[in-house]
Amino acid sequence: MTTATANASWLARAEAWLDGFGKGGWIAAMVLGFILFWPIGLAFLAYMIWGKKMFGTSCRKKIAHAGIATSSSGNSAFDAYKADTLRRLEDEQAAFDAFLERLREAKDKAEFDQFMDENRRKRAAEAPVAADQD
Numbered sequence: 001m002t003t004a005t006a007n008a009s010w011l012a013r014a015e016a017w018l019d020g021f022g023k024g025g026w027i028a029a030m031v032l033g034f035i036l037f038w039p040i041g042l043a044f045l046a047y048m049i050w051g052k053k054m055f056g057t058s059c060r061k062k063i064a065h066a067g068i069a070t071s072s073s074g075n076s077a078f079d080a081y082k083a084d085t086l087r088r089l090e091d092e093q094a095a096f097d098a099f100l101e102r103l104r105e106a107k108d109k110a111e112f113d114q115f116m117d118e119n120r121r122k123r124a125a126e127a128p129v130a131a132d133q134d
Contacts, residue, residue: 026044026048027048029044030044030045030048
């Protein structure tokens with residue numbers, strides 16, 4: 001085993017060990033790093049933010065990752081109800097997203113129409129002045 005492989009293996013085990021404690025473990029390691037030697041704490045902070053995507057996870061991803069939405073309860077009636085409810089919620093989410101898109105488009109069109117009306121009035125007000133100067 002080469003030195004690079006041994007270092008990678010050691011780092012992977014350390015990362016897995018800290019992952020076992022969750023975000024609290026990573027935060028505690030970062031604080032201890034700052035106490036012992038500030039560049040270590042800074043390295044932990046940078047790794048947590050950019051490497052682990054600590055602040056980029058959403059509840060939906062956590063639930064899907066945990067398998068809660070797809071796991072079977074063993075009760076077929078409940079599983080059918082759950083599947084139907086999830087499908088209905090997904091349909092409602094899609095309909096709501098489409099509604100928001102139409103709302104944004106309507107707002108954009110209204111703002112553009114207002115801009116064009118103001119621009120026409122401004123040009124109409126300036127046109128007689130320009131004709132008088134000739």
